[in-house]
Amino acid sequence: MLPHAPLTETIAAYESELDQLPILSALGLRHELVVEPLPYKLFDAYGVQVDLVRADQLHPVISGNKWYKLKYNLLEAQRQGCHELLSFGGVWSNHLHALACLTAALKMSAVGVVRGEEHDAATNPMLLEAARQGMTFEFVSRQRFRQLRDDPFSMVSVGRYLIPEGGDNPLGVLGAASMVHCLRCDVSRYTHGAVAVGTGCTYAGLRLGLPSQVKLLGVSALKGAWMQRAIAEKMTQLNVPEASWLLSTEHHRGGFAAVDESLLSFITEFRDNTGV
Ligand SMILES: *Cc1c(COP(=O)(O)O)cnc(C)c1O
Numbered sequence: 001m002l003p004h005a006p007l008t009e010t011i012a013a014y015e016s017e018l019d020q021l022p023i024l025s026a027l028g029l030r031h032e033l034v035v036e037p038l039p040y041k042l043f044d045a046y047g048v049q050v051d052l053v054r055a056d057q058l059h060p061v062i063s064g065n066k067w068y069k070l071k072y073n074l075l076e077a078q079r080q081g082c083h084e085l086l087s088f089g090g091v092w093s094n095h096l097h098a099l100a101c102l103t104a105a106l107k108m109s110a111v112g113v114v115r116g117e118e119h120d121a122a123t124n125p126m127l128l129e130a131a132r133q134g135m136t137f138e139f140v141s142r143q144r145f146r147q148l149r150d151d152p153f154s155m156v157s158v159g160r161y162l163i164p165e166g167g168d169n170p171l172g173v174l175g176a177a178s179m180v181h182c183l184r185c186d187v188s189r190y191t192h193g194a195v196a197v198g199t200g201c202t203y204a205g206l207r208l209g210l211p212s213q214v215k216l217l218g219v220s221a222l223k224g225a226w227m228q229r230a231i232a233e234k235m236t237q238l239n240v241p242e243a244s245w246l247l248s249t250e251h252h253r254g255g256f257a258a259v260d261e262s263l264l265s266f267i268t269e270f271r272d273n274t275g276v
Contacts, residue, residue, distance in 0.1 A: 069167030176205020
């Protein structure tokens, strides 16, 4: 799992190595994470004060947590002398999209193993953009995708570095933990943190990086009771006490990226009232 040195020291060591990759600072990616108050009538009604981490403003293409989960993996790939990165995702994968942009900047090549069909490459805007950045794809069925994701051995080759779906490996978790160090605020003044959960890598990293008295609420974007077990397992591996994490599996609308009328009207209303 994760290295044994204290988290802060481990992160600092990786960060100083990252500083030596000029192309990454040229991308303008090492910015601190801005934290803004988020006034909203529902929060007022419940007497809750909410601040928002503007990770969406990190970069025009590589937004949010994706950079954090990938950065130490990119370093590790370079350390190992690998020039090709391979990872997994669905057709709408922000992770593959970000990976394509980063590998292009680093002049590395990238392969996306995509749960989808050949024609998606010509129609899906995320894949089109990733292809423009030089990513090549291998399209596989759902069943094959699961097989490869769980046992990617057949994808291994010399000079190729494998990153799991969503960047969810120990270096991804460590990178997500480093988000806490980038926050321009005093994190110890918060009672709770909240984050959307896909693979749970970001959630696990934030749990590691945040002070233990800050409770972390995860909201699953995926459908399925298995998620509860998967996150519980992650938390056990990380030695996180039960009282400090909480996952909701009730707030998807039937599956990943699925919406219904009430969610759509909430999104519109929230945007109109908060600008987010
Ligand atoms: C990708 C993404 C997530 C999910 O991240 P995981 O580490 O896979 O759980 C959550 N929030 C945002 C904004 C994302 O882009």
